[in-house]
Amino acid sequence: MSQERTGFLPIETNWFDRLFISVVLWVALSLFWLRFLEPLGLSIWIGVAISVVLAAIIIRRG
Incomplete structure (x- = not known):
């Protein structure tokens, strides 16, 4: 029984998606x-x- 981890982002993401969101936010x-x-x-x-700091939070917990 696998429990899915849910973050605060309203979409399903993997680490690369969260990295991309962080780079766009940085720009x-x-x-x-x-x-x-x-x-x-x-x-x-x-x-x-x-x-x-925001990128670390998004990638870690997003």
């Missing part, structure tokens, strides 16, 4: 950061760190 966040937040003086590296 979107980077573009948002460069357009709106970097002109205010915030470094892009903060956005990259946020993206890495």
